[in-house]
Amino acid sequence: TQLLEQSPQFLSIQEGENLTVYCNSSSVFSSLQWYRQEPGEGPVLLVTVVTGGEVKKLKRLTFQFGDARKDSSLHITAAQPGDTGLYLCAAPRRGSARQLTFGSGTQLTVLP
Amino acid sequence: GAVVSQHPSRVICKSGTSVKIECRSLDFQATTMFWYRQFPKKSLMLMATSNEGSKATYEQGVEKDKFLINHASLTLSTLTVTSAHPEDSSFYICSALRVGRTEAFFGQGTRLTVV
DSSP, X not given: OOOOEEEOSEEEEETTOOEEEEEEOSSOOSOEXXXXXXXXXXXXXXXXXXXXXXXXXXXXXXXXXXXXXXXXXXEESSOOXXXXXXXXXXXXXXXXXXXXXXXXXXXXXXXX | OOOEEEEOSEEEEOTTOOEEEEEEESSSOEEEEEEEEEOTTOOEEEEEEEETTSOOEEXXXXXXXXXXXXXXXTTEEEEEEXXXXXXXXXXXXXXXXXXXXXXXXXXXXXXXXXX
């Protein structure tokens, strides 16, 4: 069974602080996606990483795919209240690239 | 960008009744759509994979007779929760896979409350 473990599960920080969210697995993935979900809404895709060691930046968000393609991290610089949400990593399920396995999620709250 | 619309966004129904949730891809064709269930502050759990023109594939533990899925066209999939009970109350989300692409787009979700 492919499991994507995210840590921390909950994170509450002050505006302006930096933070890192981790997504770990014992499985190797062909690609990995990060989503942000706000209450009462569906997840919105932030980024897809496909190459081991790849780093992608989206404004204040930096995403990294591990060299062995088993883990990933999301770093947010100078967090803002608008960054509040549930962050989910997801990867194609083994044997069915169309289906996604989602991580356990990290609930981020940025206080003004 | 690709848009997936779910309807209704919220629904309250009485125990024992059935509820239909629609998932539409507005500006692209989707041969495959997915239905997820999500509990508060938890991750998404895949319930079933809906294929246009064929029977849906259900995940282990999901009752296919209770959660009826129909994918009659390339832009519409429906999930019907039959004989709903309070334990079926949840947030249901669909996603649609664009033909020829690997990226799935999510609907805004449906909050179902069974009273």
